[in-house]
Ligand SMILES: Cc1cc2nc3c(=O)[nH]c(=O)nc-3n(C[C@H](O)[C@H](O)[C@H](O)COP(=O)(O)O)c2cc1C
């Protein structure tokens with residue numbers, strides 16, 4: 030019996046499985062479900078989700094490592110994703126990136142020691158008209174300047 | 187100009203929910219279609235309107251639908267399911283139009299997908315949504331729930347014989363998921379690796395069943411074509427193509443954003459809508475429709491932004507969202523940024539793309555850092571040939587070569603000037619004394 034995942038997680042995964050002709054199609058969404066509950070996908074949780082779907086952990090792993098938004102390492106409470114694509118690059122991405130790195134004291138892929146923020150680069154967020162742009166958790170922020178970045182980050186406990 | 191796709195959309199992107207959407211004329215087209223049209227008649231109407239795909243490739247939508255197998259006369263042979271899939275992946279850098287349509291008017295998309303599904307005989311529709319679009323997700327799910335409640339979706343839509351279930355599928359981020367066959371792999375819960383064509387999705391698509399894949403903006407046109415007729419739609423366009431287009435501009439324009447205008451509006455006029463180049467500078471170049479469309483220059487300002495016009499200028503309309511560079515932008519930085527994206531987002535399936543794109547990125551990085559070497563420009567030329575159309579499994583690599591090849595064409599001197607004149611030669615160049623060396627070894 031699956032003891033790693035919570036009942037809620039299993040139920041959400043089963044709900045997704047019912048939306049497709051083949052339950053394997055819920056593989057990505059199962060990873061999303063686990064990540065929404067835990068912040069990231071551990072080996073144990075990955076194997077447990079694979080069991081619910083009925084695929085091997087290797088199949089699950091192959092999918093998990095392919096997609097940008099599945100985190101296979103622990104992340105902080107808020108994941109900052111700063112767009113490094115062309116429109117943001119033209120409007121000041123590099124300065125914003127450097128400001129984030131220096132004010133958080135971390136590099137891409139790292140988490141602040143207080144576990145508040147993880148910093149990641151991301152490609153075009155569909156917010157190109159408001160570049161430079163980033164996401165913190167599920168929130169979009171555009172037209173960034175070093176000053177607005179400081180203000181925005183202060184809002185995330 | 188009459189707004190079509192954005193008529194219900196306000197600046198705050200607060201959607202019209204069901205009753206307001208209905209009051210604005212919503213779901214009228216769906217009613218008309220299920221009551222008065224045979225499925226193939228819908229396709230004929232869309233064909234006559236001249237609607238072409240807004241996802242990048244520009245394929246005529248009605249023609250695409252006509253490839254779907256028909257089972258009206260032989261219901262016994264009907265496969266278990268027929269699928270309508272909406273491509274809402276939108277990850278091409280510089281592209282931000284579908285998000286507006288989904289966040290600003292989700293019912294428009296739901297109605298449009300229902301009509302498209304009716305036209306191709308689909309009983310299940312998936313909206314394949316990129317993982318970051320969480321706002322689009324809840325809005326679409328709310329609209330779908332409202333539409334189900336009102337009888338626009340589900341069993342026997344509006345008491346007809348047509349039944350449709352619609353779902354939102356949340357992706358987890360990879361540009362290649364936008365390529366239609368890779369999208370189907372992703373939707374099946376696998377790595378998003380493109381598939382060989384043929385068979386085309388109409389013959390064997392999702393789970394091996396007949397499937398049509400259309401872009402968000404493409405389908406959003408359909409209810410309006412039904413309501414107002416194909417002739418009206420044709421007449422909206424300025425040239426050969428029908429309808430309006432959601433145009434965008436980002437980068438160095440004064441007022442970046444989106445605007446809906448007749449398809450075929452010239453680039454110069456579009457730039458005026460976005461306030462021209464910011465800080466009073468001059469235009470250096472632009473990508474007309476996203477990160478994979480070849481570069482255009484100020485010489486192309488009178489180009490009409492439609493499929494033929496941009497094609498004749500040596501580029502593609504793509505998604506119609508322009509990325510604009512001012513005169514002070516070094517071209518090497520632009521190309522390096524774009525090729526970094528393509529190198530990173532290659533699915534890795536075929537060698538030229540997997541290994542060639544990082545090589546291109548490295549050369550451009552070196553050029554930018556003043557560490558270019560003689561032969562670098564020729565190496566870049568070589569890649570534009572070896573990663574061009576027909577050399578790789580899908581259009582990702584050729585897409586990546588679009589801006590590079592045009593960049594080399596228009597800004598060759600600027601790129602060449604980045605190579606320091608220090609006499610370095612490439613390690614694998616034939617040594618200058620190759621002949622005498624050979625002569626020595628022979629004796
Ligand atoms: C690498 C790659 C990425 C693509 N990404 C998208 C995308 O994000 N959205 C989209 O609608 N089409 C995208 N396309 C085009 C699709 O393959 C397909 O042509 C389109 O969804 C068809 O819809 P349409 O006929 O309505 O334009 C992409 C193509 C390639 C080769």
Ligand code: SF4
Nearest residue numbers: 533535536539580582
């Ligand atoms: S061209 Fe690139 S993205 Fe397309 S199949 Fe080959 S490796 Fe994958």
Ligand code: FES
Nearest residue numbers: 112117154156157
């Ligand atoms: S390029 Fe940054 S959001 Fe599109």
